[in-house]
Amino acid sequence: MLVSDFHYELPEELIAQEPLADRAGSRLLHVKSGAGTLEDRQFREFPELLRADDLVVFNNTRVFPARLYGRRGGVQLPHFSQRTREMGHPEFLQGRIEVLLTRQLQREPNEWECLVRPGRKIGVGERLFFGEQDELQAEVIARGEFGERWIRFELEEDFFALVEKIGHIPLPPYIARDDSSSDRERYQTVYARERGSVAAPTAGLHFTPEILGRMRVCGIETAEVTLHVGLGTFQPVRSERVEEHRLHSEAYSISEEAAEKIARARSDSRRIVAVGTTTVRTLEYAAAQGAGEIRATSGEANLFIYPGYEFQVVQALLTNFHLPQSTLLMLVCALGGKENVMRAYEHAVRERYRFYSYGDCMFVE
DSSP states (O other), X not given: OBGGGGOOOOOGGGBOOSOOSSGGGSEEXXXXXXXXXXXXEEGGGHHHHSOTTOEEEEEOEEEOOOEEEXXXXXXXXXXXXXXXXXXXXXXXXXXXXXXXXXXXXXXXXXXXEEEXXXXXXXXXXXXXXXXXXXXXXXXXXXXXXTSOEEEEEEOSSOHHHHHHHHOBOOOOTTSOSOOOTTHHHHSSOTTOOEEEESSOOGGGGGOOXXXXXXXXXXXXXXXXXXEOOOHHHHOOOOSSBXXXXXXXXXXXXXXXXXXXXXXXXXHTTOOEEEESHHHHHHHHHHHHHTTTOOOSEEEEEOOOOOTTOOXXXXXXXXXXXXXXXXXXXXXXHHHHOHHHHHHHHHHHHHTTOOBSTTSOEEEEO
C-alpha cells in the first residue's frame, strides 16, 4: 500500500488558524460507512447521533507548555524584554534555539526526548539555557535516528512549575502564528486532567460542559483513558510504502474503572465510540497486549493502524480532519473504509470545512 494513496489537495485558507469562540459551534460531517452516505451537521447534534447504550471513551491527557525558547552555551544574547522576544526581534531570533519536549524518559535524572531547532547545529555534549535568567539549564546527551535529541535538565526546584512559567503551548506547525495566552485554555479539552501531552487530542476540543451534560441526560455512559501525545503524532511517514513505517511509542494508562466499563460494554454487545485517534490507539493496543481483553494497565503504545487492520474494540469514531498522507488519516481510513473517508475529505474541501487542530470534525460509524 502506497503512502501517496492517502494524499488529497487542501487549499491553505481552509487550515484553521484560530479556534471558534464557541467550542461546540463547529461543523460535523457524519460519515455512515455502511450506507456510504455523508451528512453535513453541527457538532451540537452529536449527542443525538449516539445510541442510548453507547459507551463513549475520551482521552483525558492534558497539554503542557512544552515548547521552550533559549540559547546555546557560549551564545550570549542581548537582553530583550519578553514583549520584544514575542514580537520576534531579528537579533534575538538569530541566536534563539527552540526545544520541544516530547516524552519524559526518566525523572531521576530528569531526561527527555526532544525535537530541537536548529537541529543540525546542536550536538551531543552541548549545553542549553532557558528563561530570562537562565533558570533552566540542560545538556544534550544523545541524538536519535531522525534528528531527535535526548536532553538532561539540571534543576533543584519543581521542573513542571518552571516549565509552566517559561514554556509556550506547542501549537502545530501549520498554525502560522505564535501561541497566545488564550491558547493555554483553548488548546485543551474541558475534561483534561493528566499532564503529559505536547499536542491536544483535538477531537475533544469541541466538547463543552453543556454537551457532556446532554449526553448524561440521554443516559450515555462515558469512560476516560490516557495517552500522552508525543512524537507518534508529529512523526511524518518517510517510507513510500505504508507497511514499512514504524510509529514512535507514547505513554498510556487505563484505570480499573475504565477497564471495567469497557469490559461490561463489550460483554453486553454495546457500541464503543472513541473520541479521537489517540483513544483508538490506546484501546486497540491494550486489547492486543491483553489477548483481546482490556485490563487496567499502563505502558508505551506504538500501534500503527492502517487499512486492513481488524478492530477489536472501537466501532465508531469522532475525529478532526488530518494532514494528507499522515498516520492519523490512515487510521480513520482503516475504520471507515478508505474510499468512504477519502470521499468525505473531498466533500469537506468542497464544502469549505475548517481543517486540522482548531477545525471542524467528522463522526465515522
